Amino acid sequence: MFDPVCPSGLSPIRVGDKWAGMVVRCLEDGPRRFSELRVPLRGVTAKALTKSLRLLERDGLVERVVRAGATAYALTPLGRSLLAPMDAACAWARDHWDELLDAREASA
Numbered sequence: 001m002f003d004p005v006c007p008s009g010l011s012p013i014r015v016g017d018k019w020a021g022m023v024v025r026c027l028e029d030g031p032r033r034f035s036e037l038r039v040p041l042r043g044v045t046a047k048a049l050t051k052s053l054r055l056l057e058r059d060g061l062v063e064r065v066v067r068a069g070a071t072a073y074a075l076t077p078l079g080r081s082l083l084a085p086m087d088a089a090c091a092w093a094r095d096h097w098d099e100l101l102d103a104r105e106a107s108a
Helices: 019-026 034-038 047-058 081-107
Strands: 062-067 070-076
Touching: 019 047, 019 062, 034 047, 034 070, 047 062
Parallel strands: none
Antiparallel strands: 062 070
């Protein structure tokens, strides 16, 4: 998903906006600061990341936490419950990636 060669914009499954699923994945191993999230999310602008984090927070999937005197973002229990369905969706996408790409190319 974070490989620069992977066209993540082609992902057929999205939670929220374009970046939300990847933000959830970035927070899987624990809280991260805004600047730490921008490293694996190379193509995201500060504005788009802020919007995505606010929407995830509004929906109860992410919370802001104070960590070492700085604000960080963490998954809530509700956000964590999304990881297993995302794993299943990612496995499905891996199994059908070529078909997805072929269909998108055919419709272009």
